[in-house]
Amino acid sequence: MCAHVRTFRQGRLSDVLACEQRMLFALRRPTRVGGEHVSQVTKNNRQDPVTKFCLTMEEFRRTDPGRVRSPQEFVTHFFPHDQTNATDRVFLHMPREVRAPIVSAWGIRGAKAAVRDDDAKVRVVVHDALLAGDIDAATFEEGIIAGTLIDWAPLQEWWTFWRTGRVSGAPVQKALRTARELNLFDDRWFLQNLEGRGGRLKGTDTICDTLSKDQIVAWVRGIHASGDGSPMGIVNALGWDTILAKVSEEALLFALDAFAKKVGLVAPTVTAPATVSATATSATAATSATAPTATSATSATSATSATATSIATMSAEAALEELGSIDIAIVEDRNIKTDVPPPPEEKWSDPVPPS
Known part of the structure; x- marks a missing residue:
């Protein structure tokens, strides 16, 4: 092959490799959309309805009506720490080019150094900054905006953080309304998973429990007028907003958890099957097998003790007869034959007189 051909092909190959590297960097490089860092390749897809739900609720959590967890609780959950140790539950899920601007914006690390820092270094730097007071809880929460948190943090981890807060009133209504708008459940599912009064009321009974008589009559009239007795018709006749406002908080939380x-958003619980150890089984079997023997021995001991007591109260002749009967019984139990004739008596001849 000619030298200029090899040089040409090598040049083309290097161009292709360089182009691929630029494309990969562009895909992972964060951009700014509305003042927010957004990576084109994220762990959680924002087009997914569940991701949209979590993002909506996290943005609502940072408002006064939706504040179910405080900034300090945000730090405690996602970066728990004490004077000596810290656990990172948020930065380790982010690429370096995503978390570096956050850390450098706090002024605790240079921009270039923040990009080079690995997970352990970021944990140490943020931990030291929190202990020194360089950043507080509010600064920590503001630095990790809602979009960045939902893009990279595990959604089950976020749900645990959100659900363990003070979820009542507006937040639970907002959550169910958002989920229904995203078609994450339909009206049939909602009525099937609505329970109140500790499970004693279900479905429409739960809704009627908190309605007045006039409201129930108007509801039935609305269903009759629409001619639609399906779950959607039942909900529409009363109104979704009315249901969220009137149904008990206990029932709404039950539906939200379902x-x-x-x-x-909740990891399924795995119940380990109950197993019986082989040792316990064999021990039980051995105990059962030896139980009859032990019972027989106990019975024999009791019988012997009773006989000894009765012999002590007898006369000498009667006692001898009783003992003899015991010996005979024992011999018979051992299957020893007692009817063997005694050996023949030896006959002695008269001595021969000396001659």
């Missing part, structure tokens, strides 16, 4: 299990 929804979290339905979409995978």
Whole structure:
């Protein structure tokens, strides 16, 4: 092959490799959309309805009506620490080019150094900054904006953080309304997973429990007028907003927890089957097998003790007869034949007189 051909092909190959590297860097490089760092390749796809739900609720959590967890609780959950140790539950899920601008914006690390830092170094730097007071809880939460958190943090981890807060009133209504708008559940599923009064009421009974008589009559009239007795017709006749406002908080939370299990925000619980050890089984069998022997021995001991007591109260002749009967019984139990004739008596001849 000619030298200029080899040089040409090598040059083309290097161009292709360089182009691929630029494309990969462009895909992972964060861009700014509305002042927010957004990576084109994220762990959680924002087009997924569950991701959209989590993002909506996290943005709502950072408002006054939706504040179910405080900034300090945000730090405690995602970066728990004490004077000596820290656990990182958020930065380790982010690529370096995503977390570096956050850390450098806090002024605790240079921009270039933050990109080079590995997970352990980031944990140490943030831990030292929190202990020194260089960043507080509010700064920590503001630095990790809602979009970045939902893009990279495990959604089950985020749900655990959100659900263990003070979820009542507006937040639970917002959650169910958002999930229904995203078609994450339909009206049939909602009525099937609505329970109140500790499970004693279900479905429409749960809704009627908190309605007045006039409201129930108007609801039935609305269903009759629409001619639609399907779950959607039942809900529309009363109104979704009315249901969220009137149904008890206990019932709404029950439906919300069922929804979290339905979409995978709660890890399924695995129940280990109950197993019986072979040793315990064999020990039980051995005990059962030896039980008759022990019972027989106990019975024999009791019988012997009773006989000894009765012999002590007898006369000498009667006692001898009783003992003799015991010996005979024992011999008979051992299957020893007692009817063997005695050996023949030896006959002695008269001595021969001396001659």
